[in-house]
Amino acid sequence: MCALAGPRGTSSLRPSFCPSPDRLPGAAGAELSEKRRSEDQEGTLSSTPSLQAGLASAGNMSGIDLEALAEIELQKEEEEATTLGAPRVSLACTPACKDSALGMDHPYYDVARHGILHLAGDDNSGRRVITFSCCRMPPSHELNHSHLLGYLKYTLDQYVENDYTIVYFHYGLTSRNKPSLSWLQSAYKELGRKYKKNLKALYVVHPTNFIKILWTIFKPLISHKFGKKVTYFNYLSELREHLKYDQLMIPPEVIRHDEKLQNMRLGRPPPLVKMPPPRPPLPTQQFGVSLKYLRDKNKGELIPPVMKETVTYLKDKGLRSEGLFRRSANVQTVKEIQRLYNQGVESSLRVTRCKEIVGGLPEHNYAVLKYLMGFLHLVSQECIFNKMTGSNLACVFGLNLIWPSNGASSLNALVPLNLFTELMIDFYENIFSSRVVPCGISP
Secondary structure, eight states: OOOOSSOOOOTOHHHHGOOOOOGOOHHHHHHHHHHHHHHHHHTTTOOOOOHHHHHHHHOOOOOOHHHHHHHHHHHHHHHHHHTOOOOOOOOOOOOOOOTTTTTSSTHHHHHHHHTOEEEEEBBTTSSSEEEEEEGGOOOEEEEEEHHHHHHHHHTTTTTTTSOOOEEEEETTOOOOOOHHHHHHHHHHHHHHHHHTEEEEEEEEEOHHHHHHHHHHTTTTSSSSSHTTTTEEEESSGGGGGOOOOGGOOOOHHHHHHHHHHHHHHTTTTOOOOOOOOOOOOTTTSSSSSSSHHHHHTTTSSSOOOOHHHHHHHHHHHTTOTTTTSOOOHHHHHHHHHHHHHHHTTTSSSSHHHHHHHHTSSSSSHHHHHHHHHHHHHHHTHHHHHOOOHHHHHHHGGGGGGOOOOOSSGGGGGHHHHHHHHHHHTTTHHHHTSSOOOOOOOOO
């Protein structure tokens, strides 16, 4: 059993939380096996001494410290997988989403195309099953996490009126594609009683020490009742006791990982790895696609828009900058710009429409909004230090910017409000350049 102060574990819950004795040769493996048997009898979850020490002092750690601890643990797991000969998860070559109901014009297509969420039949009690696959998540700079939350709610809204089950495939979560812990906390709070009441089971497949860290961080937020709904499974075969396994849409990467764990447990060589086909790009994708794709999407233009716009800007403002190209750009800034270009934010009409809406506000409202957005824009420019990108800030402030005439704000308005707020923050100078406010009103 897994002693995580709430979630239940199966009797075979061992290898994913720490190196399996089957992975270690000779006396070292025998010694660890004996230690593992002793721990199983005591009912505790083994982990490295450094992790135990870190978790023991978690109550005195800040959010930044805990985020760093989680990041370190993920990196350790990636290094261990590499050492053991496990193939690195490819975040750029996962199969396309099979949800044909969401076409390229759907507001959540940019998330749905990755195939992160799937409806996967029923469990043994007749409850609908929804799967969440971490291996389908692209690098963080390519995924709008507020959109991911919106898509998750959009999917759950179709089933939360009745009992349902979630299967979470943890394999594939890395330091490159994991959401920030602050986003996870906001998402948990935002998924309120409506979503938690009829969730009857949350199955976590292939858990690792990272999950243990998350549980320590979220423990103050999670009720005992919800914690009892969580069960950990070390192998896919354990799911057969609880749901209709053949109906599950399990990513090939997860199946191969499970086979590798099973083979290592039995002392067999790992199976050969085949790379899955690439997923389709977004209609507005600018990075990670061929020149031919860019030409076809840009009416035959030979020069990619990113290159043309960058060169135009540098010709206008950068040619006399000392040390041009000598210093590397901030990595976080580059990733954020790539994300915006890939989503077509700058090239679409959304910024223009946002500017029109803001421009139509009464003078007092406009002045207050411009003052606030100007400050949040400054905050977002320091996101490498404060971790608050325009998207993160929009999640905090979006719903607070409106005052409905009748009752409270609808949750259905949350996603468009956050996207609208993100536009105002990221493109502040463009959106708020059309009207002049009295002197001195600036952050």
